Amino acid sequence: MPDCRRALSYLASLFFLFAFWWFLATIINNPGLPGPLPSLQSLVEVWWPDLARHLCISTYRVLGSLALALITGVPLGLLAGRHPVLDSFLAPLVYLLYPVPKVALLPVAMVLLGIGDATRMLVIYLVIVNQILITTRDAARQIPPQLLLSVASLGAGKISLYRQVIIPACLPEIITAGRISLGSAISVLFISETIAGNSGVGYFILDGLFRADFGAMFAGIMAMAGMGLVLYMMLNLVEYLLCPWQRQ
Amino acid sequence: MIRVINLDYTYYTAGGAVPALINLNFTVPAGQTCVLIGPSGCGKTTLLYLLGGLLQPARGEIWIGGEKIKGPRQRTAMILQDYGLLPWKTVWENAALGLALRKLTSRQQRERLQPLLAGLGLSGLEKRYPSQLSGGQKQRVAIARALSLEPDVLLMDEPFSALDALTREGLQQTLVEIQNQRRLTTVLVTHNIEEAVFLGRQIIVLTGPPGQVKAVLANEGAGREDYRFAPEFHQLCTRVRQILQR
Numbered sequence: 256m257p258d259c260r261r262a263l264s265y266l267a268s269l270f271f272l273f274a275f276w277w278f279l280a281t282i283i284n285n286p287g288l289p290g291p292l293p294s295l296q297s298l299v300e301v302w303w304p305d306l307a308r309h310l311c312i313s314t315y316r317v318l319g320s321l322a323l324a325l326i327t328g329v330p331l332g333l334l335a336g337r338h339p340v341l342d343s344f345l346a347p348l349v350y351l352l353y354p355v356p357k358v359a360l361l362p363v364a365m366v367l368l369g370i371g372d373a374t375r376m377l378v379i380y381l382v383i384v385n386q387i388l389i390t391t392r393d394a395a396r397q398i399p400p401q402l403l404l405s406v407a408s409l410g411a412g413k414i415s416l417y418r419q420v421i422i423p424a425c426l427p428e429i430i431t432a433g434r435i436s437l438g439s440a441i442s443v444l445f446i447s448e449t450i451a452g453n454s455g456v457g458y459f460i461l462d463g464l465f466r467a468d469f470g471a472m473f474a475g476i477m478a479m480a481g482m483g484l485v486l487y488m489m490l491n492l493v494e495y496l497l498c499p500w501q502r503q
Numbered sequence: 504m505i506r507v508i509n510l511d512y513t514y515y516t517a518g519g520a521v522p523a524l525i526n527l528n529f530t531v532p533a534g535q536t537c538v539l540i541g542p543s544g545c546g547k548t549t550l551l552y553l554l555g556g557l558l559q560p561a562r563g564e565i566w567i568g569g570e571k572i573k574g575p576r577q578r579t580a581m582i583l584q585d586y587g588l589l590p591w592k593t594v595w596e597n598a599a600l601g602l603a604l605r606k607l608t609s610r611q612q613r614e615r616l617q618p619l620l621a622g623l624g625l626s627g628l629e630k631r632y633p634s635q636l637s638g639g640q641k642q643r644v645a646i647a648r649a650l651s652l653e654p655d656v657l658l659m660d661e662p663f664s665a666l667d668a669l670t671r672e673g674l675q676q677t678l679v680e681i682q683n684q685r686r687l688t689t690v691l692v693t694h695n696i697e698e699a700v701f702l703g704r705q706i707i708v709l710t711g712p713p714g715q716v717k718a719v720l721a722n723e724g725a726g727r728e729d730y731r732f733a734p735e736f737h738q739l740c741t742r743v744r745q746i747l748q749r
Contacts, residue, residue, distance in 0.1 A: 405587025408555050408575055409601040409652070419600065423591040500591045500632045 289469050297470030298477055306459060310478050313448065313456045316372055317440050317486065320379035324436065328387035329429055333421060335388070336395025345392075349385055357381040358446055365451060375447035375455075382443045383436035390432035394425040427501055430494045434487060441483050456482070505531040505554065505656065505688055510563035512549055522713040523549045527563070529707055529719060533655075534686035536725065538703030540693055540743065546714030547692040548584070551660050554690060555581045567656055567688075579656040580649035585665070586641045588633040588648075594620075595629040598647040605652070612651075619647045623677070639670040643677075650681065659691045663698065672731075675701055679726040696747070700739045701730060708746050718746050 273291045280290035289297075298306065335342040357378055364374040398421060406420050448457025456479045463472030495502065510527040513520050523546040531537040539547050552558040554565060556575040565572040567579065580601075581587075588597045596603075598620060602612045620626055623643040633641055642662060649657060662678075663671040675698060682689065693699050699706050706720040722739060724730045 399585070401583045401585050401587055402589060404552070404557055405581065405583050406589070406600065406604075408557060408579075408581035408583070409648070410575060410577065410604050415604055419604075420589065423589070426591075498591070500634065 286469055289473055293470060294473035294477060298474035302459075302471055302474045306456070306474060306478050309454060309456050309459045309475075310482060312372075312454045313444060313479070314482055314486070316375050316379065316447075316455065317437070317444050317482070319372070320376040321383065321433065321436060321440055323376070323380050324384040324387050325429070325433065328384045329391050329425075332388045332391025333395045333417070333425060336392040336425075337421060342392065345388075349388060353385055358443060361447055361450060370451040375444065378447055379440050379443045383440050386436050386439065387429070387432045390428050390435075391425055394428035395421055398424045427494065427498050430490060430498070434490050437483065437486055437490065441479065445479065504533045504566075504568065505537075505690065506564075506566040507554075508564045508566070510550075510553065510565065511561045512546070512553060512558065513561045514549075524553075524711075524714040527714070527716055529716060531688055531690060531705065533568075533688050535704045536682055536689040536691065536702055537705040537707060538691050538693060538699040539707050539709060540696065540699040540703075540747070541709030541711065541714065541717075542747065543694065545709045545711035547694075547709060548660050550709075550714065551581070551583075551658050551690065551692050554656075555579055555658050557581075576656070578652070578654050579658060580652050580654035582642075582645045582649050582657070582659045582662050584660045586633075586645040588641055588644055590633055592632075593629060594625060594631050594633070594636070594644050597633065597644055598625075598651060601648055601652045615651050615653075616647065619650055623647050637670075638666045639674060642666065642674055646677070646681070650685075655687060657687045657689045659689070661692055661694070664693070664695065671698070678702065682726060696740050696743050697731075699743060700736055701725065706739075706743060708743060717749075 277290045277292075280288050331345065335345045360381065361374070361378050364377050368374045368377065402420055402424070403416060406416060411419060444455070445457040445460075448455035449461045452458060456475050460472050460475035460479070463469065463475055507527050507529050510524060511522070512524040513522050515521075527550065529537075539550060541547055549558065553560055554567075554572070556572045556579070559573070567576060570576070589600070592600065595616070598616055599612045602615060607615075620629065623646060625640065625643055625647060628636065628640065633644070636644070645662075663674050666674065678689075679702070681687070691702060693702075700722060702725060703722055704725045706718075706722055707716060708718040708720070709715065710717040720739070720743070724733060724735055727733075730736050
């Protein structure tokens with residue numbers, strides 16, 4: 256029953272958001288802000304096959320850079336959290352680079368790598384890898400020493416300690432970092448797609464703006480929001496499957 | 504048999520070297536229970552880690568069963584503070600961890616664990632996670648995990664300190680029964696005087712910091728069923744208390 260209730264509360268929130276949007280659109284009464292119904296209509300009836308292609312490209316860019324950030328950030332974070340020597344080298348580096356706005360490197364990346372997927376994914380990667388690395392490192396640092404000693408006393412070697420203790424202990428935090436990074440990744444994706452090129456939902460939204468086709472613009476915005484929502488739900492599912500001890 | 508000879512241990516912190524244990528000497532005969540008692544910070548836990556091979560002494564030697572300790576020993580089982588159960592593993596997976604790390608097949612694991620868990624009253628809880636257990640149940644899982652390795656030495660750090668009085672006494676009784684069946688050489692760290700006197704055939708009182716042996720007391724009645732009600736029990740408790748306060 257609680258599952259049913261949760262689904263209902265999500266539906267209610269969705270309804271509330273659409274109602275609020277409709278209300279705003281009605282009082283503003285400007286073609287720049289079409290209501291939810293015309294936007295949905297434009298999404299489904301006019302733009303869907305075309306938009307789907309852009310959506311696939313955008314999803315690929317977000318997921319690819321998220322995967323890359325996890326593949327590199329998580330092992331580095333785990334090692335830095337467990338080995339102070341590595342951390343003493345890595346921490347200042349991360350600290351110095353953190354305030355640099357990575358999006359500002361987009362033009363540089365374009366000059367060096369062209370305007371393909373690699374450029375956009377590199378910039379998204381640079382923005383989110385820090386978040387993942389720092390969260391993972393802090394989680395790895397906070398593992399109670401008794402747990403590690405207990406398992407070591409059972410005869411576990413270094414690799415077993417990572418497999419049995421360190422990785423599972425950090426997994427919930429790593430997934431949370433993934434969720435937070437997902438939001439940043441989509442924001443950066445949008446910016447990167449509006450700068451150059453002719454693919455991706457970001458491009459589609461901006462193209463709608465330039466053609467003053469606000470229906471198309473809002474179809475794109477809804478597609479991007481939907482993509483974020485689905486990816487977010489997928490990360491929740493991953494957490495549900497990988498961290499059964501966390502289920503309430 | 505456990506022999507500790509001229510043992511020193513020093514911690515190195517940012518502030519410099521901090522001696523934790525100075526010149527410890529004692530012997531625990533095979534099959535006996537020895538309780539280490541002392542104030543917080545006297546190095547009891549450090550001593551247990553040294554006995555378990557998780558730390559290396561600065562000076563001196565530890566011998567267990569004719570073998571000098573240089574690292575974790577196959578037949579030494581440890582139960583550390585807070586039970587050391589992994590929150591992401593079920594009761595069964597936690598109890599089987601030592602066996603899995605020693606590469607026993609799942610059938611062999613089952614053959615060893617099933618009777619152990621049943622004996623400790625844990626049947627039916629195999630699929631639960633530690634967060635779904637009471638403190639006493641968690642401690643039983645930790646005991647099952649330790650015993651699954653068929654150890655001859657059992658080291659325990661404050662095993663019952665987080666439990667309520669009745670659960671604590673029940674588990675102390677369980678420990679006595681295990682001791683009667685298996686004749687493990689046991690070293691138990693506690694700060695509870697009654698627990699020390701009920702369980703310890705030999706009671707080593709430590710002072711510190713830095714930890715030093717203040718007294719070694721023999722305790723013939725340890726583990727006897729009605730011992731808690733005997734006058735000798737209370738006399739010895741008083742004596743331990745006096746030594747600790749001196």
